[in-house]
Amino acid sequence: MPQFLRFAVGAALAATTVSLAAQQNADQVQSRQIFAKVVEFRTSQGNAQVPAMANYLEAMLRDAGIASDNIAKLPKGETVGMLVRIPGTDRNAKPILFSAHMDVVDARPEDWKRDPYKLIEENGYFYGRGTLDNKAGVVALMSTILRLHKEGVKPRRTLVFAFVGDEETGLDEADGTTRQIAAHPWVKDAEYAINTDAGGGILAPDGKPIIYLVQGAEKTFATFQLTATNPGGHSSRPRADNAIYDLAKAVTRVGEYRFPVMSNELTRAYLGAVGKVTPGPAGEALRRFAANPADSAAADAIWGDPEFVGTTRTTCVATMLSAGHAENALPQKATATVNCRIFPGVTVDDVRQQLSNVVADPKIAVTVVGAPFASPVSELRPDIERAIAQSIHKPYPGVALSPYLESGGTDGMVYRTVGIPTWASSGVFIKPDEMFAHGLDERIPAKSFYDGIEHIYDLARTLGGA
Missing domain, CATH: 3.30.70.360 (Alpha-Beta Plaits)
Structure with a gap:
C-alpha cells in the first residue's frame, strides 16, 4: 500500500505550535482523543481487532445522535467494513463517497523505540502504527461526520463515509470489504469518491510547500x-x-x-x-x-x-x-x-x-x-480541483496543484473498476524523506494531522453543497 504520498507536515516547531493551539478548538481536541484510541487497536491481519475498532467508532456515532439506520456493518471473516450516511436533501443528486481504511500493516513492539500501539506525541509528531497510513484518515472522516451532525448541516447531496477493514490485505478478494462497500446500495451509484489514503503535498527541506498532488490513477x-x-x-x-x-x-x-x-x-x-x-x-x-x-x-x-x-x-x-x-x-x-x-x-x-x-x-x-486487476485513470474534474485547491490554499496560499499516478495501491483501484471516479486527497504535506508508513517509527506531524481533518471537512461541505 501506500507510497510517499501518504503525507505529513515536517516542520517540528510549527507542528508543536498548531498542536497546542488546537487544544482551544473542541472539535480538534475530540479528534486527538479519537486518534489516541484508534491507534491502540492492533488492526493488522490475524489480530481480529478491526471489529473492535469499528464498534468503538459506531458507539461514538450513536452517542452523538447518528441514527442506526444510517450506519451499516459489512463483515468479512475476522474483519469488517462500515458505512455511515448523511442523507442529502436532493434525492435526484448522486451521492459522494469518502473513504479511509481501519486496518494497518503489523508492527512488532520489540522492533520499535516507542510502543507502536500507543499514540505518543513528541517534538511535534504523533508516533504510532497507522498514524500516517491510514488512521489519520479514519479520524478525519469521523470528525467530519460528528461536526456536520452537531452543526445540523443538511447537505444537498448524500454523503457516504466508508471505513474499510482490509485495504492492506483484501483488495483482490471478491468478498473484501472494499468490494462490499462499492456494491452497497448507498455507494454503487456514487458520482465519485474522495480517498484519504493518498494525495498530499511535498515540502522542501526548509519546510516550505512545493506542490500539492491529487491522485487520479494507480498502477x-x-x-x-x-x-x-x-x-x-x-x-x-x-x-x-x-x-x-x-x-x-x-x-x-x-x-x-x-x-x-x-x-x-x-x-x-x-x-x-x-x-x-x-x-x-x-x-x-x-x-x-x-x-x-x-x-x-x-x-x-x-x-x-x-x-x-x-x-x-x-x-x-x-x-x-x-x-x-x-x-x-x-x-x-x-x-x-x-x-x-x-x-x-x-x-x-x-x-x-x-x-x-x-x-x-x-x-x-x-x-x-491471486487475481490482480487494473483500474482506469480518473481525469481531474474542474469542480473537484477547485474544491481541493480552495481548501489547500487556506494553510498554503498559492501552492500549485497537479494530478499524479500512484505507484502504490489503495482502495481507489476498486472504486474505479466499478465505475466510481476516485481522487485521493489527504490534505497534508510532508518532506519525502519523512514517510515511514509500513516501517519503523511511523509518525505524522501534529500540524499535518489537524490540517488533514480540516481538509476533509472542507471538501464534505463544499462538494456536498452544505
Whole structure:
C-alpha cells in the first residue's frame, strides 16, 4: 500500500505550535482523543481487532445522535467494513463517497523505540502504527461526520463515509470489504469518491510547500512467484543442479532488469509540474522527461530517484524467499515472491511473460498470485480541483496543484473498476524523506494531522453543497 504520498507536515516547531493551539478548538481536541484510541487497536491481519475498532467508532456515532439506520456493518471473516450516511436533501443528486481504511500493516513492539500501539506525541509528531497510513484518515472522516451532525448541516447531496477493514490485505478478494462497500446500495451509484489514503503535498527541506498532488490513477498491483523445483537428495551428495542456486540466478536477473520507459498525459503533466518547482539537476530531469519522454538520460536520472522511480515504467522487485525443507537435504523447491507495480495499459500477462523472458530458464516457473486487476485513470474534474485547491490554499496560499499516478495501491483501484471516479486527497504535506508508513517509527506531524481533518471537512461541505 501506500507510497510517499501518504503525507505529513515536517516542520517540528510549527507542528508543536498548531498542536497546542488546537487544544482551544473542541472539535480538534475530540479528534486527538479519537486518534489516541484508534491507534491502540492492533488492526493488522490475524489480530481480529478491526471489529473492535469499528464498534468503538459506531458507539461514538450513536452517542452523538447518528441514527442506526444510517450506519451499516459489512463483515468479512475476522474483519469488517462500515458505512455511515448523511442523507442529502436532493434525492435526484448522486451521492459522494469518502473513504479511509481501519486496518494497518503489523508492527512488532520489540522492533520499535516507542510502543507502536500507543499514540505518543513528541517534538511535534504523533508516533504510532497507522498514524500516517491510514488512521489519520479514519479520524478525519469521523470528525467530519460528528461536526456536520452537531452543526445540523443538511447537505444537498448524500454523503457516504466508508471505513474499510482490509485495504492492506483484501483488495483482490471478491468478498473484501472494499468490494462490499462499492456494491452497497448507498455507494454503487456514487458520482465519485474522495480517498484519504493518498494525495498530499511535498515540502522542501526548509519546510516550505512545493506542490500539492491529487491522485487520479494507480498502477496495477500484481504479485508473481518464481519457483524452482528439483529431485533433491542428501546434502552429502551435492548435485550440479540445485533449486536454490537456480532461483538465485533468476532473482538476480529480475533485479538487474528495467522495464521499458512509459508515460501518459497524466504522468507527463505531473512530472512537469513537479519539475518546475524542483531545483537543480533533479528538476531539470523531470522537466526534460515531461517535454520528451524519449530522453533516455532524463529517464535514467528519474530511475535513480526513489520518489519518482515508479512513475515512468513498470517495476518489479523480489520481496520474499522460501526454500528447502531440511538442513541436511538438497532443496526440492525454492520460491521467490516478486511484487510488481504495472504501468497503466500494460496487462498482467504481459508482465508475467516478460519475467519469464528475463529469467530465461525453463526450470523456473513464473505464476501469478491471486487475481490482480487494473483500474482506469480518473481525469481531474474542474469542480473537484477547485474544491481541493480552495481548501489547500487556506494553510498554503498559492501552492500549485497537479494530478499524479500512484505507484502504490489503495482502495481507489476498486472504486474505479466499478465505475466510481476516485481522487485521493489527504490534505497534508510532508518532506519525502519523512514517510515511514509500513516501517519503523511511523509518525505524522501534529500540524499535518489537524490540517488533514480540516481538509476533509472542507471538501464534505463544499462538494456536498452544505
